[in-house]
Amino acid sequence: MSTDRIPLIKPYVSLDEVQNQFEAIFESGWFTKGRNVAGFREDISAYTGAKYSFTTTSATTALYACLKLLGIGAGDEVIVSDFSFPATANVVEDAGAVPVFADVSLETYNMTAAELRAKISARTKAVIFVDAFGNPSGLDEIKSICAEQDLPLIEDAACAIGSSLDGVKCGNISDLSCFSFHPRKLLNCGEGGAITTNNSEYAEKLEILLNHGARIADGQFDFVESGYNFRMTEIQAAMGIAQLKKLDSIVSSRNEIKAAYDEKLMPLGFIPQKVNKNVITNCQSLVYRVPEGCNRDALVSALAKRNIESTIGTYCLSGLTYYRKKYDAVNPGSEKLQQTTITLPCYDGVDALFVADNVADIINS
Numbered sequence: 001m002s003t004d005r006i007p008l009i010k011p012y013v014s015l016d017e018v019q020n021q022f023e024a025i026f027e028s029g030w031f032t033k034g035r036n037v038a039g040f041r042e043d044i045s046a047y048t049g050a051k052y053s054f055t056t057t058s059a060t061t062a063l064y065a066c067l068k069l070l071g072i073g074a075g076d077e078v079i080v081s082d083f084s085f086p087a088t089a090n091v092v093e094d095a096g097a098v099p100v101f102a103d104v105s106l107e108t109y110n111m112t113a114a115e116l117r118a119k120i121s122a123r124t125k126a127v128i129f130v131d132a133f134g135n136p137s138g139l140d141e142i143k144s145i146c147a148e149q150d151l152p153l154i155e156d157a158a159c160a161i162g163s164s165l166d167g168v169k170c171g172n173i174s175d176l177s178c179f180s181f182h183p184r185k186l187l188n189c190g191e192g193g194a195i196t197t198n199n200s201e202y203a204e205k206l207e208i209l210l211n212h213g214a215r216i217a218d219g220q221f222d223f224v225e226s227g228y229n230f231r232m233t234e235i236q237a238a239m240g241i242a243q244l245k246k247l248d249s250i251v252s253s254r255n256e257i258k259a260a261y262d263e264k265l266m267p268l269g270f271i272p273q274k275v276n277k278n279v280i281t282n283c284q285s286l287v288y289r290v291p292e293g294c295n296r297d298a299l300v301s302a303l304a305k306r307n308i309e310s311t312i313g314t315y316c317l318s319g320l321t322y323y324r325k326k327y328d329a330v331n332p333g334s335e336k337l338q339q340t341t342i343t344l345p346c347y348d349g350v351d352a353l354f355v356a357d358n359v360a361d362i363i364n365s
């Protein structure tokens, strides 16, 4: 059977949607720190409800800036969700602190309250909760514990733009939220990221940290910190503005695709990522646990032979070679998810029934 290749995701932005903005940027010669970046920051605040928004080069630099902002370094511990992309832990390691891996729920794939409580120590300086595949289920419990323990809560919302909890958008829930605008996510700026917060002190410091450590007073630069250039360009921001306008419709369309997949795959024994009742997920990645006895890697290969792209869910961070060698504390739940989850294609126009029929055909053969 040969078909056009079915990829995991297709971008939600096309050249004609940004052509005019790109032309204006080239005509003006104004490629950075201009009206597109300013506009995108305002739009992110308006969309999420967060008071302050900053754009960055990636979610990785956004997370790193948050740790620097909190003064986290040698001798400190940061509790991180164990089922995630390596960047979540790498930033902690790179800041000189110790990432303490909290195991996750086999249902929601997110850090559990019990694990968080068990991992808090006198050295804990912050918590990084990951919205696995855009799904903030359980974040409410984690937020209460952080408030009770007076620990700053950083949300790795890299996947979660457009998701919400109790009617509040991700970006307006935690002390600091970090987004990614990598092409694999729903809002694609080529590369890029954002930080949102409601804390004015954090906002003041971020403005400095993200701009070479400079405080601007009376048009003069005063370099008061050792900061960075983590800024996105005008071109990236123009792409972001175009997509944010249609994000809510992208989220509903992805949830319809998920429902079509669920209907076909659940009878085969596939278990979808659980979405709590108070959550709307953006379905950034459509992830299932494969049926008992099904070899996930063999399924991914068999789908590839049929020109259908699929991949693992994501990584058990405590089990990555670097972290396993250094800390030797692999979490069982997250390890099981790394071995048994699969991501299936999800984008506007994907033929979910065709993909699901192929999955069924492979499983039953």
Ligand SMILES: *Cc1c(COP(=O)(O)O)cnc(C)c1O
Pocket (backbone or CB within 6 Å): 057, 058, 059, 060, 061, 084, 085, 087, 088, 130, 156, 158, 159, 179, 180, 181, 182, 192, 193
């Ligand atoms: C994609 C992703 C990142 C990294 O995002 P970049 O923008 O590529 O730096 C970090 N954390 C999670 C959970 C991600 O999915």
